[in-house]
Each structure stands twice: as C-alpha cells, then as structure tokens.
Amino acid sequence: MTSARTQQWILAWLLLLPAMVLLVLFTHYPAVATFWQSFFSTPKGSRAAVFVGAENYEQLVADPIFWQALSNNFWYALGTIPASIVIAILMAIWVNEKIAGRGFLRLAYFTPTILPMIAVANIWLFFYTPEYGLLEKFLGVFGAGSHNWLGSKSTALPALMVVTIWKEAGFFMIFYLAALQSMSPYLAEAAAIEGASRWYFFRRVTFPLLMPTTLFVLVNAIINAFRLVDHIVVMTRGGPDNATALLLYYVYEIGFRFWDTAYAAALTVILLAILGLVALVQFFFLERRVHYQ
Amino acid sequence: MSGMVYAPRGVSRALETGAAWLLGFLWVLPLLYAFWTAFHPAEFSTRFALTAPLTLENFERAWAAAPFARYFLNTVILVTMVLAAQLVLVTLAAYSFARFEFPGRNVLFALVLVQLMIMPDVLIVENYQTMTKLGIKDTILAIGLPYMASAFGIFLLRQTFKTVPRELDEAARVEGCTPLQVLWKVYVPLARPTYLAYALVSVSYHWNNFLWPLIITNSVEARPVTVGLQVFSATDQGLDWSVITAATLLTTAPLLIAFLLFQKQFVQSFMRAGIR
Numbered sequence: 412m413t414s415a416r417t418q419q420w421i422l423a424w425l426l427l428l429p430a431m432v433l434l435v436l437f438t439h440y441p442a443v444a445t446f447w448q449s450f451f452s453t454p455k456g457s458r459a460a461v462f463v464g465a466e467n468y469e470q471l472v473a474d475p476i477f478w479q480a481l482s483n484n485f486w487y488a489l490g491t492i493p494a495s496i497v498i499a500i501l502m503a504i505w506v507n508e509k510i511a512g513r514g515f516l517r518l519a520y521f522t523p524t525i526l527p528m529i530a531v532a533n534i535w536l537f538f539y540t541p542e543y544g545l546l547e548k549f550l551g552v553f554g555a556g557s558h559n560w561l562g563s564k565s566t567a568l569p570a571l572m573v574v575t576i577w578k579e580a581g582f583f584m585i586f587y588l589a590a591l592q593s594m595s596p597y598l599a600e601a602a603a604i605e606g607a608s609r610w611y612f613f614r615r616v617t618f619p620l621l622m623p624t625t626l627f628v629l630v631n632a633i634i635n636a637f638r639l640v641d642h643i644v645v646m647t648r649g650g651p652d653n654a655t656a657l658l659l660y661y662v663y664e665i666g667f668r669f670w671d672t673a674y675a676a677a678l679t680v681i682l683l684a685i686l687g688l689v690a691l692v693q694f695f696f697l698e699r700r701v702h703y704q
Numbered sequence: 705m706s707g708m709v710y711a712p713r714g715v716s717r718a719l720e721t722g723a724a725w726l727l728g729f730l731w732v733l734p735l736l737y738a739f740w741t742a743f744h745p746a747e748f749s750t751r752f753a754l755t756a757p758l759t760l761e762n763f764e765r766a767w768a769a770a771p772f773a774r775y776f777l778n779t780v781i782l783v784t785m786v787l788a789a790q791l792v793l794v795t796l797a798a799y800s801f802a803r804f805e806f807p808g809r810n811v812l813f814a815l816v817l818v819q820l821m822i823m824p825d826v827l828i829v830e831n832y833q834t835m836t837k838l839g840i841k842d843t844i845l846a847i848g849l850p851y852m853a854s855a856f857g858i859f860l861l862r863q864t865f866k867t868v869p870r871e872l873d874e875a876a877r878v879e880g881c882t883p884l885q886v887l888w889k890v891y892v893p894l895a896r897p898t899y900l901a902y903a904l905v906s907v908s909y910h911w912n913n914f915l916w917p918l919i920i921t922n923s924v925e926a927r928p929v930t931v932g933l934q935v936f937s938a939t940d941q942g943l944d945w946s947v948i949t950a951a952t953l954l955t956t957a958p959l960l961i962a963f964l965l966f967q968k969q970f971v972q973s974f975m976r977a978g979i980r
Contacts, residue, residue, distance in 0.1 A: 422883060423804035427812060430797040433853035438819045441830035448830070498727075505724040508711050512725065518964075519728040521971060522735065525963045526956050527912035529930045533937060533952045534738045537945050545737050577731065582974070589975040599710050609710045638825045641914040645934060659826060659915075666829040667919055675829045682826055690821040 442683060449677040453670070460673065467677035477678065479653050480661040483568060487657060488636040490572040491579070496628060498580040500621070503587035524582040532645035535574045536561070539646075561647050564654040571655055574642055579635065583628045590624040591617075626693075633689050637682060658682050742950040762950035766936075769947070771924050772954060775932035782844050782917075782928055783910045787903055789852040794902075797853075798861035799887050803873065819855035828919055835920055842926050847917045851910065857902055864898040865891050901973035911959050929955045 449467050451460040471477050506517045523531060538544050539560040547557060560570045594617070602612045640660040643649060649656035649664065656664075659682060666675030712720050740748075742763070748756040766772070800806075801813055824831060827850070835846045868891055876886045892899075914930045921927045927935070933955045937948045953960075963970050 419804060420806040423800045423806040423809075426796040426800035426804070430793040430816075430853040430858065431812065433793065433849070434816060434819060434855070436834070437824055437831055437850035437853070438822060438827065439815065441827040441834065442818075442822055445827065445830050502724075502727070505720065505727075510721055510724055512728075516724055516728045517971070518967060519732045522960075522963070523731065524974075525908050525912075525959055525970065527914065527930050527959075529912075529914045529934055530952045530956045531734075533933070533948060534734050537741065537949060538734055538737065540945075545733075577734070581731070585971060585974045603710065609712070612710055634821065634823070638823060641930075644915070644918070645938075662826075662829065663915065663919070667832075672829055672833070679826065679829055683822060686821045686826070690818075 445676045445679045445683065448673060449680050451673055453673040463673075467674050470674060471677050471681070476653050476656065476661065477681075480656040480658050481681070483653075483655065484637065484657045487568060487572060487575075488633060490569065491575045491636060492629065492632040494572075495576050495579045495583055495632060496625065498576065499583035499628070500587055502580060502584040503591055506584070507588055507591045520581040520584055522581070523578045524585075526578075528578065528639060528641040529645055531574060531578055532642035535577075535642075536646050539570055562651055564651055567647055567651060567654045571642060571646060574646075575636075575639075579632065583632070586624050586628055587621060590621050594620060630689065630693050634686065637685060658685075738949050738953060741946050742953050744946065746944045746946045762946045763954060765947045766951035766954060770932060770936040770951070772929070772932060772936075772951070774924055775927055775929040775955075776958075778844055778926060778932075779911060779928040779930075782848055783907050785844065786848040786851055786910050787906050789848070790854050790857055790906060791899070791903075793853050794857035794861055795887070795892065797858045798865055799891060801858065802862045802865035816855045816858050819853075820859070824850035825916060828916060831916075832919060842921050842923055844926055844928075846920050847913075847926070847928065848910070850916070854906070857906070860902055861895060861898060864895045868894050897976065900969065901976040904970055904973040908959060 448460075450462060450464060452463045452466070454460040502516075502520045506513055506520065510516065538546055541547060541557055541559045541562070546560065550558075558566070560566050598616055598620075599612065602616055607615070637657075637659060640657050640663065643655055643657060643660045644663075647655040649660050658678070662675050662678045662682065665671050665678060711717070743758050743760070744756045745759055745761070797816070801809065801816075831850050832841075835841045835849075838846075840846045840849075872890050872894075873886055876890050877883075881889060911928075912930065913928070914934070917928050918931045918934065921931060924932075933951055936951055
C-alpha cells in the first residue's frame with residue numbers, strides 16, 4: 412500500500428524524468444566524460460585509447476597556440492563586454508525617453524540581435540574587404556591608405572570585437588529598458604526637488620538600481636564570449652597566425668579538423684573550468700550582494 | 705531615465721538626439737549596405753549612384769546555385785521539432801519543481817541549472833561521439849536533441865507557475881481534476897505570455913544556431929540554412945559579393961520579416977525572458 416505522499420513523489424519524479432534523461436545524456440554525461448577522456452590518448456584506427464595520465468595537459472601547457480587562444484579570449488571578453496554594456500545603457504536611456512524617432516531607433520538598435528551571427532559575419536566580411544569594402548571607401552575619402560582589417564594581426568581581433576559589440580549591445584539594451592521602465596518615476600521627481608543634476612541622478616540612483624540587470628547581462632556576456640565563435644569560422648578561421656583563435660574555436664579545430672579528440676577534451680575541460688568559475692562567482696559572491704526583487 | 709523630469713532640454717536635448725541618431729545610423733549601416741549590394745547589379749556593389757538599376761538577379765542566382773529550398777525545409781523542421789519537444793518537457797519539469805514536494809528536489813534543480821552555464825554549444829566533442837554511438841549523425845534529430853531539455857525554459861516556466869494562486873489549483877482538484885488535468889487546465893493557460901516569450905527566443909536561437917549543426921551534419925538533407933549559407937559562400941564558385949549578400953539576406957528573411965511584423969511581441973518576449 413502506497414501512501415498519498417509516496418504517490419506524489421513518484422508523480423513528481425515521473426514528470427521530471429524525460430527532461431532529466433536528456434539533460435544527463437547531453438549535459439552532465441558529456442561534461443564528466445570530457446574530463447575522463449582528457450586522461451586518455453586519442454584512439455587511432457585499431458589502436459584503442461590508453462590511459463596517459465596528465466599527458467594531454469602537459470601538451471596543453473607547452474602549446475603556445477592554447478595560451479594565445481586563452482589570452483585572445485580574455486582580451487576579446489574585456490574588449491566587448493564593458494563596451495556593449497555602456498552602449499546598451501545609453502541606448503536604453505535614449506529609447507526610454509520621448510526622443511524623436513524613438514520607434515525607428517529601437518528597431519535599429521535591436522535588429523542585429525535577431526540576425527544569425529553567421530549572416531552578420533558575412534555582411535561584415537564584405538564591409539571590411541580591402542579596397543572594395545565600405546569601410547575602405549569611407550576611410551579613402553579622408554585619404555587613408557588601404558588596410559587589410561581582418562588580414563593583419565594587429566587589427567583582426569579588434570575588428571571581430573566591433574562585430575560582437577554591434578550584435579550584442581541591442582540585446583542587452585532590452586534588459587536595461589525593462590529595468591528602466593519598472594523604476595518608479597517618484598525617484599526622479601524627489602531627486603529633482605533636491606536639486607540633483609542629471610548626471611548625479613544617473614550615477615547615484617539609476618545606475619545602482621540597474622545593478623541586478625548589469626550583473627545578469629554581465630554573466631550572459633561572459634558566457635557568450637566563450638560560447639559563440641560562429642563569426643570566427645566565417646571571417647578569419649582563427650587567423651592570421653592564430654590572432655583571432657578563441658578557446659572554443661581552437662577546440663573545434665583540434666577536435667574536428669585534426670580529429671585529436673583527447674587533446675580537444677583537455678581543452679574543453681579548461682573551457683568548462685572557466686564557465687564553472689563564472690558560475691561559482693555568480694552564485695556565492697554576486698547573488699548574495701545584489702538584491703533581487 | 706524614469707519620468708520626464710530628467711529628460712534633456714535645449715541644446716543638450718538636440719545633442720543627445722543627434723547622438724542617438726548617429727548611433728542608430730551606424731547600427732543600420734551594415735544592413736543598408738547589404739540591401740544595396742543584394743538589390744543592385746554586381747558593378748554597383750561598391751559604387752553608389754542614384755541611377756543604379758534595381759534587380760532581383762542576385763537572388764535568382766543564389767537560389768539556383770544551392771539547394772536553399774531544402775535548407776529552409778530542414779531549418780523549419782528543426783525549429784518546430786525542438787520547440788515542440790521543449791514545450792512538453794519543460795512544462796512537465798517546471799510543474800514538478802514548482803508545485804511538488806519530493807526528496808532530491810533541490811539537488812535535481814541544481815543539476816538542471818548547470819545547463820545554464822555549460823550549454824551544449826561547448827560540449828561539441830563529446831556530444832559528437834554520443835551521436836555517432838546512437839547512429840544518428842548527420843540527421844536533423846541529432847542537431848536538436850541536445851537542446852530539447854532546456855534549463856532556461858524550465859527555470860522560466862517554474863517562476864511563472866509559482867505565481868499561480870494555490871487556490872485555483874486546489875479548486876480544480878476539489879472538482880476532481882487529476883494533477884495532469886490541473887496542469888493543462890489551470891497552469892498552461894495562465895502561463896501563455898511566458899510560452900510565447902520562450903517560443904520566440906527558442907525559434908530565433910535555433911534558426912540562428914551554427915557551430916553544432918556545422919559539425920554534426922554533412923549532407924544537404926540535414927543541413928540547416930545557416931550551415932547551407934556557409935557551405936555556399938565558402939566554396940569558391942567564383943560568385944561575386946552581390947550574390948553572397950543576396951543569399952545572406954535570403955536566409956535571414958523569414959526571421960527578419962517576422963521580427964518587423966511582430967516587433968513589439970519580440971521585444972517584450974526578450975524582456976520577459978530576461979527578467980527573473
């Protein structure tokens with residue numbers, strides 16, 4: 412005889428079962444299996460994988476391309492995230508006001524968000540084309556010489572950063588707009604009566620109240636900086652000379668162009684460790700300090 | 705800013721409006737450029753003249769050069785399949801987490817949330833091997849399968865279900881509804897805006913997804929339109945930019961048109977999906 416409570420338990424578990432099975436199969440299992448595989452060699456032909464200890468990690472430490480991908484990814488995140496956030500806040504404040512042409516501006520800012528990154532990359536590839544691209548034409552007016560933006564080591568990564576900022580700022584704007592719209596108008600009135608300037612009001616009232624949104628956006632932006640490499644595949648293939656290789660792109664290259672799955676697993680472990688660290692910081696540090704409604 | 709008290713006035717108003725418009729112009733510029741290139745003959749792709757004749761030839765050539773119709777079909781199948789599976793799985797799981805007391809609930813919920821950080825997008829090496837073992841490599845199912853149990857959806861819907869008044873739930877039970885009937889008759893209708901928001905986010909995510917489909921497919925029968933576009937524009941067929949740009953616009957057209965028509969719903973959906 413089962414009690415009503417036990418029946419409840421069984422029902423709850425059954426409701427969860429289908430989702431849990433797929434989650435375990437395609438998230439938890441691969442995460443653990445990646446870790447496990449990173450201690451084995453890549454099976455080749457009839458030769459099965461053998462336990463190699465930390466060999467893949469030794470290879471990783473000695474691999475200059477890995478370090479470059481890691482540092483590229485770090486600069487890429489640093490170059491795109493703060494800029495996207497600042498632009499997103501500006502956009503949100505503007506389209507929240509009774510500005511002329513608000514409808515068009517909202518549309519203009521947000522449209523890049525819904526386009527596929529691959530299409531965006533194609534459009535920008537043409538934009539950057541030496542001699543023919545619009546950027547060249549535009550700079551040519553000012554007498555600037557031709558420059559291969561995606562082909563030279565010093566400008567390739569910044570050129571990709573511009574694309575990312577262009578695509579993401581409008582997405583983050585939406586969250587700031589939602590937060591601004593939920594703010595009480597009395598705050599501004601009270602501050603105005605106290606004689607606070609516009610900038611002071613933004614700095615001391617609006618910005619702190621947007622903090623939960625900023626942290627939400629920040630976490631999303633960091634994940635995206637490590638998750639999205641579609642534009643690299645289209646625009647530079649990691650080149651020139653690995654100047655634009657991001658971590659996930661390097662995983663893709665090692666795993667699916669050189670088919671070295673064991674080394675790709677070790678690289679993925681580093682990627683997972685970074686994402687895990689972001690999760691821990693968010694959970695133990697930020698969530699406790701920020702007040703959510 | 706909230707309220708109109710701090711709306712800029714006079715010169716600063718003009719300056720800010722100017723800056724907002726400049727930014728808006730910069731933001732649409734790459735798209736306008738793409739439209740210009742796609743709708744004009746190749747010789748005008750970088751030459752701007754008011755007399756440049758409009759043409760659809762680039763679109764015709766793009767459509768003829770690759771099986772885009774098939775790619776579109778694949779994407780539509782993929783997006784529909786993923787969304788349908790997500791809606792069912794996410795609803796059941798969210799209901800369980802929102803309204804049932806059972807041992808292991810917190811641990812299981814934490815396990816679900818792991819996927820918010822570690823998305824299938826980064827587990828490509830291992831998931832590829834899983835698909836090989838399952839024997840479904842190079843199928844539309846393999847593209848969608850890792851995304852069907854969506855932590856984001858479970859989280860979002862659980863929040864919504866928790867706001868449903870308990871009294872409604874109990875009233876339905878008193879009338880003799882089983883738990884599943886309660887879910888269907890009380891919770892699902894009340895969560896309609898959340899479902900719409902989730903559906904729009906999901907459809908645009910999977911319409912746009914690229915790296916995993918690129919890896920797991922290698923035939924025309926399975927490739928979604930994003931991968932098709934890449935295969936088309938990467939192989940050197942001597943195509944000029946106007947044709948590639950036309951193909952690019954072609955692949956984004958359904959989503960772009962839907963967005964322009966239902967702009968408000970899109971923006972509100974993305975907003976709703978972001979607020980927790």
